[in-house]
Amino acid sequence: MSGAATGPGARRAARAIDALRRGWTFRVADRFGGLDLIAVESARDADLAAFGSSDMLISGERAVTLKLTNQRAAAAPGPVRLAGAADSVAAALAIADPALDLAHPLKGPFRTVDTGGEEAAAAAMVLARHAGLLPAFFVRSGAVAGPAETECTADDVAALLDPARLHIAARARLPVEASETAEIVAFRSPEEASDHVALVIGKRDGHPPVVRLHSECLTGDVLGSLKCDCGPQLHAALHAMADAPWGVLLYLRQEGRGIGLVNKLRAYALQDQGFDTVDANLRLGFPVEARDFAIAGRMLELLNVPRIRLMTNNPEKVARLEKEGVEVVERIPLALLTNPHNAQYLATKRDRTGHQL
Known part of the structure; x- marks a missing residue:
């Protein structure tokens, strides 16, 4: 530590x-x-x-x-x-x-x-x-x-915002549905209250692990919201890691693409008025993408994981991680079914933010 x-x-x-x-x-x-x-x-x-x-x-x-x-x-x-x-x-x-x-x-x-x-x-x-x-x-x-x-x-x-301030604060065994031998690792920055976590599934075998960057989504991960695909993506990624030799889930405390829970809910209200996710964020006064991917790079550095197979539909995540010095040897797509409540959300990700669905 x-x-x-x-x-x-x-x-x-x-x-x-x-x-x-x-x-x-x-x-x-x-x-x-x-x-x-x-x-x-x-x-x-x-x-x-x-x-x-x-x-x-x-x-x-x-x-x-x-x-x-x-x-x-x-x-x-x-x-x-x-x-x-x-x-x-x-x-x-x-x-x-x-x-x-x-x-x-x-x-x-x-x-x-x-x-x-x-x-x-x-x-x-x-x-x-x-x-x-x-x-x-x-x-x-x-x-x-x-x-x-x-x-x-x-x-x-x-x-x-310097990611070098991030350090490993605690780690422990955490049996989860996808893997009973998983380990959870908590990361902390001295002046911030939000702690990021990684879930390591399987054992290192000398090959790059399957890695998923997952931004915190209270509404999707915990409450089962149908407006997004976050909850299903989270669980599908964990099971995919369990089927691979090993994997690392980086759970980043960056709700709402980095604008926070309250502002995300404000964006939801704007979506009910007919704005898509991109325009809702802009009307609130925020960038379309406000997450800090340097945090993920630092977490992988502390876990001694320099090369990864990244599970994502977003090519921008590949570019951002490579900018932080992480070698992405493969991009693994993550395909899930849509529902009537998130179909427009997913179409916006495809058409306006470059997701390859």
Whole structure:
């Protein structure tokens, strides 16, 4: 068992996430001074009055939905600052939360201004995603503001995401339906609450194992949701590993393709309005793919598994793992039956995200 150093930068970023969820003011500093921020979703009107700014910072994806960027900017959208956009939390939520778009169809006109710090703005969006909140903030320029309750930098956020911080925390035998001799290995990062796990099935035989990257899906894995294919994929992969000489399931705590459970449920609500999974994520203000595959690469490194046979229908996973130094010697498809509730979801994966079904 090994340990990982807890750097001060990562700790500052973790405190910023905590402040964000609590509705506290926090600062993301950069070479221009930085930005003072309060997350719209956790803010209160009394906090906003004390904050003294009605500017908003929203993600580039949400700005594209609101038609606030031109086509050139939409190709690689960055955060957008809206001057005097909202003088109350309710007004800000009407801009930030796409679930309220039907109730508040007319927005603006908005005046966009310089963010006041592009690096700080981009780092704030990463913090929002890791906190599981909407990527929207009340903002003021930190160079001229008073002290924030918590401060971090863009480099601190990068340190928080460094996969080298991941280490093996515990391991134990875990008999499961697919294999009574399976071993579970837990991985932990010092400043984060979510622990990733690997399930090792079978015995090493000198050949690359069958590996499946499975992102946590509470609704599919535990509750048996029919809206996705996550639960059936999980169990089919485990049985395929049991039939192979050996295999490794990497269970990544990255719910909803990395946007968190609450935001995934918001995306579900948007799907009920007719949006597919891709457009739902974009309307929420998130990238289509927000998962961190470097974590999987680090887990395989700690398990001493440099070469794998990857079970996936997503060629992007192959490319991402190879970028992390993992040799993928074979891609193994995973075919499952559809149902009336997930047929459109699977068609979107095929047509818009390149899955080979």
